[in-house]
Every structure is written in C-alpha cells, then in structure tokens.
Amino acid sequence: MTVGPPGTGTREKDREDSDARVIAPNQKDAKGRVGVAVTYDDPTLPKGSAGFGGYFVFDPVTYRFLGFRDTRTSGDGAARKTYTQLSYLDSWAVVDKVKQRP
Structure with a gap:
C-alpha cells in the first residue's frame, strides 16, 4: 500500500465489492484546515474512465466533515486545463x- 496526495493514496478493496476507497492524509479544505481525504472508484463508471475525482475531507482526530476537494478538467487538446475545486463546511x-431557519 502507498500513502500520498490525491491519486496516490492508500487503496483499500472490499472482498465483496469491486469498488476501491482511497485514503489521502494531509489534504486541505478551502479554509486551509488539514485533514484526511477519502474517495472511491465508482464501479458504475465505464472501464478506463478517470474515476470519481472528488475527495471528502475529514478532521484527522474527530472525523468531523471539513469540506470537499474535487479535480476537474475543461477544454480539450492544447486548451485543456485542470483545476482543483475546494469547499468547506x-x-x-x-x-x-x-424551511425553518436556525
């Protein structure tokens, strides 16, 4: 198993399922808080596709949800750009x- 940033995290496979979860430590949400990111390979996507691409970021101690990290691409050919979309709770x-407000 390997551990690293998105795309190179620890990969775990269920014995029963064909999906794989990836755990990537030391990931930041949009607010700059460092946490543990979790993602998975979606088994419903066609073979050879890029995968889910989104990471749910959790506090490494309390496991409280901190935010979301997603890698996107736009354009094609020489104009193709990759960017990271971040959000936080x-x-x-x-x-x-x-419809009741707190």
Missing part, C-alpha cells in the same frame, strides 16, 4: 421543520 444546525 463552516457551520451547521438542526431544525424541527422543513
């Missing part, structure tokens, strides 16, 4: 009814 709340 700043706060959350629970309410009793739909």
Whole structure:
C-alpha cells in the first residue's frame, strides 16, 4: 500500500465489492484546515474512465466533515486545463421543520 496526495493514496478493496476507497492524509479544505481525504472508484463508471475525482475531507482526530476537494478538467487538446475545486463546511444546525431557519 502507498500513502500520498490525491491519486496516490492508500487503496483499500472490499472482498465483496469491486469498488476501491482511497485514503489521502494531509489534504486541505478551502479554509486551509488539514485533514484526511477519502474517495472511491465508482464501479458504475465505464472501464478506463478517470474515476470519481472528488475527495471528502475529514478532521484527522474527530472525523468531523471539513469540506470537499474535487479535480476537474475543461477544454480539450492544447486548451485543456485542470483545476482543483475546494469547499468547506463552516457551520451547521438542526431544525424541527422543513424551511425553518436556525
């Protein structure tokens, strides 16, 4: 097993499933918090496709969800560009009814 940034993380395979999860430590969310990123290879995608590409980032101690990291591409040929899209969860709340504000 290897450990590293997205694309080179630890790969775990289930005995029953054909999907594989990738664990990548030391990943940052959009707010700059360092955590553990988790992704998987989607078994429903056609063979040879690039995979899911998104990483869910969690706090390495509490496992609280911190944010999301995604690698995207646009254009084709010489104009093809790859960029990283980041998001983070700043706060959350629970309410009793739909459309109720905390």
